[in-house]
Amino acid sequence: MSALCEVEDLVLHFGRVRAVDGVNLRVDRGQVVALVGESGSGKSTVGRCVVRLLQPTSGRILLGGVDVTTLNRRRLRPHRHKVSIIFQDPAGSLDPRFRVGDIVAEPLRVGSERVPGRQRSARAHEMLEKVGLPARIAARFPHELSGGQRQRVGIARALVSGPDLLIADEPTSALDVSVQAAVLNLLADLQRDLGFGCLFITHDLSAVEYLADTVAVMYLGRIVESGRVLATPRHPYTQALLSASPWPDPDAQRARTRVVLSGELPSPADPPSGCRFHTRCPVAEARCRTEEPVLRRVEGGSVACHLVGEDGSGPQLITPAASRAAAPPAPPSPA
Known part of the structure; x- marks a missing residue:
């Protein structure tokens, strides 16, 4: 199986704080890898480094064989559509000034392959329906939605550009227990249908058993x-x-x-x-x-x-x- 993402000797220090201290990780195409551990172990920091929301101190992150840690902002743009992230807090990750349709379509507007407005809207509506939301919800604002609906919007935004790799950063931890199972089932169905690789960051071991092909356990910045x-x-x-x-x-x-x-x-x-x-x-x-x-x-x-x-x-x-x-x-x- 070919490697979709390879993390090699990843290090990220915030001053004296060794948030990530030599992590090696691999995600193959179509595979779900779970990264688990206590709060403060560095799981989310690894995910944000892979998306390049954070610049590593040292190490390499290979996406499709290209080391993205060495790319500047302009050269990184073509790789942005290959990896997306679902954030932990569905309310804080959605711009309250935008309508849902604009939020979901935003990656198509700012990506390297910019899509015309009418096509953006059609693809946003299609993706909303794939995550179990009616197309009419595109006209609403995030504050008009429930927590589960907002997280589905976040999932739709992450997948609308057709990424090869999805980083799911504790996507159910901020949701009610009654909603968590539905979101997990949705992610499992989408992963099976769309075939993307997934780095699933969580501390919920029941979700790991349900979704993951393999598991990496992290403690104090390192995989044990x-x-x-x-x-x-x-x-x-x-x-x-x-x-x-x-x-x-x-x-x-x-x-x-x-x-x-x-x-x-x-x-x-x-x-x-x-x-x-x-x-x-x-x-x-x-x-x-x-x-x-x-x-x-x-x-x-x-x-x-x-x-x-x-x-x-x-x-x-x-x-x-x-x-x-x-x-x-x-x-x-x-x-």
Whole structure:
């Protein structure tokens, strides 16, 4: 499968704050890659670097084989239509002065391949219908819509230019629980029908299980595990995330193994020496405090942990059955 986006040794420092500190990531065509982790781990910063809303400190971001980190504003314009982003806050990401139709059509007006006005309007109406909104909603302003409708408008705007890669930055976290399933189903259907690659940034592991082909787990600016980690989590941090996710079965919820992490997420301005997770890890050893683990291939994926062997064996803080049950069934079809 050909690579759509390759992130190589990505670093972004805000002064002393190491928001992203050496991330490697790959998204293939038609693939959904989930990037998960706690708030403050650097997930959204990676996504904004890929879209070039932020300029990395160092590293490379290849889109279709072209390193976009080296392009100036003029040379970057032809690549803008290849990647789009859905923002976390549907209200804050839509200009309140514009009508919905103009918001959705805006990428067609400012893109490298500018589309005439009448065609822009027709394509905006078509995309609104694809995301489950009637064409008449194009005449409304964002404040006249519900949160779920506004997020659908954001999805329509992101996809109207036909991007190859979509960055979905926690697209359901600001929505009511009753609306989240419908939006997840919509993204799954659109990805299947349109075939774009997707970097799905979230902390909702049930959504990851439903949408993602592969998962990368991020902690304090670095990826600590990647692969099909929900079925066979190896890193203690991944196991802790899974143990904290809600289960649909109340009896299983009560009987489950829970991993309680001590302390708070360390400051990215002063990360711990050695393994960055050792200050909270329940099985850390002396080596973990002094020697930084590298992300290496093991059976079934990659992991950065001294305690995991080449065959994938390592600390089991939760049972394999518990990890498989971490996600609830697929969300119901939207009404």
